[in-house]
Amino acid sequence: MSDVKLQFIGAGDSECLNYYNTNLLVEHQGQRLLVDCGWTAKRALHDLDLCTTDIDAIYITHVHGDHVFGLERFGFENRYVHNEYRIKLFVPRSVLPLLWDETLKGSMGYSSDGENKLEDFFDVCVVDDAFSWQGLDFELFPTPHTKGKPSFGIRLPHRFTFTSDSNVIDDFASLVDDDLYIFHDAYSAGDFHPAHATLQEMRDAYYSELLKRIYLVHYDDAIATRGDALNDFAGWVKQGEVFQC
Numbered sequence: 404m405s406d407v408k409l410q411f412i413g414a415g416d417s418e419c420l421n422y423y424n425t426n427l428l429v430e431h432q433g434q435r436l437l438v439d440c441g442w443t444a445k446r447a448l449h450d451l452d453l454c455t456t457d458i459d460a461i462y463i464t465h466v467h468g469d470h471v472f473g474l475e476r477f478g479f480e481n482r483y484v485h486n487e488y489r490i491k492l493f494v495p496r497s498v499l500p501l502l503w504d505e506t507l508k509g510s511m512g513y514s515s516d517g518e519n520k521l522e523d524f525f526d527v528c529v530v531d532d533a534f535s536w537q538g539l540d541f542e543l544f545p546t547p548h549t550k551g552k553p554s555f556g557i558r559l560p561h562r563f564t565f566t567s568d569s570n571v572i573d574d575f576a577s578l579v580d581d582d583l584y585i586f587h588d589a590y591s592a593g594d595f596h597p598a599h600a601t602l603q604e605m606r607d608a609y610y611s612e613l614l615k616r617i618y619l620v621h622y623d624d625a626i627a628t629r630g631d632a633l634n635d636f637a638g639w640v641k642q643g644e645v646f647q648c
């Protein structure tokens with residue numbers, strides 16, 4: 404244990420100007436897995452002296468710009484600038500058609516080489532409910548985010564759970580079990596949002612001992628001003644903050 408390093412290269416929501424997209428870097432045995440790749444991913448990695456070729460694998464939780472738009476840049480640069488370096492891309496089965504056919508294909512489907520497939524840019528691995536990477540066995544779990552749009556959180560049992568974008572989750576305490584760190588989407592700018600869990604909704608759905616274990620991510624630009632309003636949670640994740648598990 405403690406041989407996995409977690410670092411949120413950003414932890415802001417899609418409207419943020421002060422914070423990068425909520426994308427999580429997982430490091431183990433000198434390899435790096437990026438959980439989601441939003442439009443700020445390249446800049447956020449650059450701030451940590453990393454570039455696209457320092458990433459060995461990417462896992463995609465769902466198709467929204469702050470989670471996938473960076474793939475266009477990674478794909479083109481790695482293919483045409485970095486000698487056809489293909490990152491391993493873990494994609495949930497139900498997310499894959501949305502990712503390529505309805506999101507990336509319009510930009511990446513045709514280049515000076517002619518027609519392209521997603522596999523021309525990435526080493527695509529379709530995932531059902533679990534996948535292994537570098538000897539670590541990750542589990543996926545469906546999340547209630549945007550109605551009708553498949554989305555999945557990621558969990559490394561006993562170590563961490565990350566909801567990515569989500570409303571409150573039924574029986575969340577059982578899901579996270581004894582995980583050391585829990586990172587939960589948190590809309591802190593009001594008491595209602597159709598796609599993201601608000602602080603009050605979490606208080607209503609989760610018991611207080613569970614709240615104390617939850618670190619908030621996907622917050623708005625004003626998070627640092629909210630002070631005491633966050634006292635019943637573990638805290639909010641600072642951009643670039645490292646968690647060892």
Ligand SMILES: [Zn+2]
Nearest residue numbers: 465467548568
């Ligand atoms: Zn989303």
Ligand SMILES: [Zn+2]
Nearest residue numbers: 417467469568
């Ligand atoms: Zn998002």
